[in-house]
Each structure stands twice: as C-alpha cells, then as structure tokens.
Amino acid sequence: MGIMAKGMNGGEAQEVHAGFIPLADCAPLVIASELGFDRAEGFKLVLHREVSWANIRDKLDVGSFDCAHMLAPMPIAAALGLGRAAGSIIAPMALSLNGNAITVSLALYDEMLRADERATLAGGMRAAKAVAAAVRARQEQGREPLTFGMVYPFSCHNYDLRYWLAAAGVDPDNDVNLIVVPPPLIADALKAGRVDGFCVGQPWNTVAVTEGKGVIVATKSELWTLSPEKVLGVREAWADRNPALVAGLIRALVAACRWLDEADNRREAARILAQPGYVGLAEEVIARPLTGTLICGGRQADVVDPDLVVFHRGFANFPWRSHALWLMTQMIRWGQVREPFDLKALAEQVFRTDLYRGAVAAMGVAVPAVDSKREGADAGSVFFGGEMFDPGAALVYLDRLVIRNAGTDLNAFSALNP
C-alpha cells in the first residue's frame, strides 16, 4: 500500500475524497479503490460511506468530499436551486444504468392477483395495471389509499415509480401516498404495513424478498431499458481547479466500470461489496442482482436479465444529455419545479460530455458521435409504454402526458425553450 500510494512523480499521491451510499451500484468507486485503478492514474481515492443523500449533497457542497456517487437528478436539482441551495455540481460521467426494482407487500400482491391473476407476467405493465385496479377497488370501498416508498425526492426511484404508476392511469399525487423511507428501513416498513410497495436500488429489493416481506413486480430495466441511474457528481469549483485530476478520476472509474461489466467479475465484486465498510450485507443478496438473476418471490418467475445493472457497455458511462433532459421533464411533470428555465442549456451546463470525451480519448474507449439521442427509439432504449422521447422536443413530450401536475404552466416554459 505504501508504495502503491505514491504518485507518478514519486511524491504522495493526491487524495480524492468520494462519498457513497451503501448500494450495489456504489461498485465503481469501491472497485476503483480496491483494485488500484485510482493509483494507476496517480491519485488515491478515499471513500466515505454515508447514510443519506442529503449528507452526500451537503458534504460535497461544503468540500468534505470532492466527488460522490449521486442520483442522476441530484446535480440537476442543485443547479435549479431545489431543496437546500448548493453550489454547482457537475456530472462528467454516469456510473451505472438501471439497477432499481419495484417491490410490493405480500398483502398488495394478493390484491393485485385478485384484480388480475396474470399480474405476475414479466414486463411491468401488467403488474402496473393490477396495482391500478387495486387502487380503484380501494377508492370504491372507501379504504385508505396505498402508500409507496422511495428514497429521495430527486431520485430516479421517485420518477421510475411515478412513471410506472402513471402509465397504468394512477395519479401518483392524488391516488396514492408517496413517502421517503431510507433503504435500510424499507423491508421492515413493508412488513409492518407502513408502506404497501416501494422503488429502491439493489440489494434492498432482494433483501425484502429474502426475508419473505415482499415480492418484486417490476425492474427498472423493464420500464426503460438502459435508463439513467447514478452519476459521478463533482463540485464544479474543484473540477475547474483540477482538470488533470478530474480526467484521471474519470478514466479510473471507467476502467473500474469496464472491469465490473465482465460477467466473470460480478461475483468477485459482490464479495468485495459485502464487506462491512462498503455495503455490509450478505454476499448472496448483492450477488443476485449483480449476476443478473433475480428471485422475485410470490408467484413471480425469476428475472434473468444481464442488464439488471449496467456499468459500462452500451456507452453506459456517457453522460447523455437526453437523460438529463428526460429527468428535467419529470421534475416539471410532477411539479417539483414551476419556475421556467432553458432545459437544453441546463443539460449542457450539468452533464459534461466534453469532460468525458476529453478524459477517455487517451484510453481508447468508444464514445458516441452525438451528445443526445432519441430515447425509446431503438433496441438499446425502450420504454415499457412504447413511447419515444425526443430531447429536441421535451415540452411536446410533456404536453402529451395526461397525468401530470396541474399547477405547471407549460406555455411559460415554451418561451424559454423555442
């Protein structure tokens, strides 16, 4: 370790402090550190395990960290001044795609089966419609609405869950309750009936199934194949002062992601992540989603999908501006942001494709020719509702959505987004 920690010039390697949340998809930072991809680039990662996304944001903001494992919407929310005001955070690369799943309680699962005995079919839509039937049945019987949990207001989990419910005609703001529950508490909340279902990252869905508390009814990879999830968040002021270091950081993490996407390495990754300082859960529950086989519980068939979580292939590390734009449409759709802004300009400001391209050019990693793509338009990117998202016409996409926050004036956005 002593020798390995030296920089290329013989001095002590510069330390890069990185925050992470104990989830399966913190793997790129952990692997970069454990396998020495950081030291190969002449710096030393110092990892800090955190318990909340709010801590990640604040510690990155005040300079306790230089970078962090972040929910893809978080740097966008920071730029929009949503939640606690924070300085500029940029996303020079994505760390992973997919990875989340929707799990329901055994009681809700029974309600879903009563509504549609074939709700167990894979794909997510049938299950969403069964939940919609359960929601309507409760409304007719005058029962309490269902409550769903997710992890953070500016999370893909929030948007995934809302997208899934709305696709089946459920208004997530009026037909159900949505609350935040920290992942380590969510399986117990399900068992105790405080939530009827949740959307969370792995391995927490698998924990709920393993403990007999829930049934997985949809995966993020089914709702939108190769969809955005975690990014590397970097404090912009730090990135501006340390351009070479940021480039090395990107290369080290891309190398770790490439290693992680070798199927043969996923077991080893689970073994490392299981250590108490990282995820600190049983190796087996981490290995299942990582190796692409999900035991879903109930009557559900196992999901065998190598794309349950993607770290590198298919330009997974490229910070697609179309991903940023889709996430912005969700913030508008659900009333998180009312003040009009220029979507395209914000995507360019936060999702720094230029930094990614510049960093990986030296390592022979393929990059796409464009910064944005039409999502849902090809086999690599499919929405389970069959729609298409044209990043050049984000407001048109929003306008077509039947279920969305009524308080948002899209015309006001049009003026800034010609």
Place this chain on the structure above:
Amino acid sequence: MAPSDPDSALKILVIDENPIRRAIIEAGLADAGFTAVTVLSNTMRLIDHIYHLDPDVVLIDLENPSRDVLEQMFQVSRVVRRPIAMFVDKSDTSEIKAAIEAGVSAYIVDGLKKERVKPILEMTVMRFHAFNRLRAELDEVKGALKERKIVEKAKGILMKSRGLDEEKAYELLRKTAMAQGRRIADVAQALVSSVDLLKE
C-alpha cells in the same frame, strides 16, 4: 437568554438516536432558555410527529438516515393528506459548513428570521463538537483497556505454556515486540489469535 425572551416559545424538535448526545443538546437548549423542546429518539412516523408538533426548527444528526425523509418536506405539498409547513435552511454558507462538519443539520420553518435561529445553531454546533471529543476520548480509553486485557491474556498463555512467572512472561513479550519493531499489544494480540486458532 432569559426565559422571558419571546424566543423561548420557538418550538424545537431534536432528532437523535444517540441518548448521550440527545441529553447534551437538550440540556444546552434548556440552559439557553428554550422551553418548547421535543426530543425524538427514533424516527418512526417522523412526518406524523412533525405535523403534530409543528416545530419551527428541526435539528437532526447526520448519522440519521431519516434526513432524507425530512428532505421530502421541501418538495411535497401532500406527503400525508394534510399540509406541512415548508422547511428551508436560512443559514448562511459558513453556518451550514460549520454544522455539517460538526455532524448536525438544521431545518428551519420558512419565514423564520435568521437571527432568531443563530443562537440555537451555534449552541448545537458547539455541543456536537464537545460530544465528538468525548466520544474520541472514550474510544481511546476503551482501546487502552482492551489492550491491557489482551496483554494480560497473552501473559497468562506464556506463563502456562512456558512455565514462566508473570514478570518473565511480560519481559518476553516486550523483547519480542522490540525485536520486531511492533507494539506489545500487537504481539500479544497475535499470540492470543494464534492460540485461539489452534484451539479450533
């Protein structure tokens, strides 16, 4: 601050699972004349509690994963089927930085003046630092105690297996440590671990 000060009416909620730190903060707030203080040791039904208490200030330690539950209140008008006052943090950047580095975060009801909150924040940050020092000292004492126990155990092993008296056993540990450039406690730990291994 005199109890007659109108700020004694500020409703403060302290959320902390650590009983010692919770007591320190509670005492600090009482000393400063704040009387409307509620402490929560666990975060079950946190949003319900906040609705019923209707606090002006919420203090929560950064070790608590339920911080993200509070974050939701910034955003959602309808978490439960009742409105909740929006909380924002009106502190300036240096105050936020001091609090985060001490390990605490504050949420302040919208519209509350910065000056009214400042004494609460300053006291809390000070007490968090005091607690951190206390915890570091306690860890040190615990570590020293543990090391002493290990050395005693190692001495016992040497006395029994090599027929040495206590003084000779300690001397052997000390010499070995010196020769290997290690601490006595580390040599003792290695010996105890090896013996435990052989037993199994």
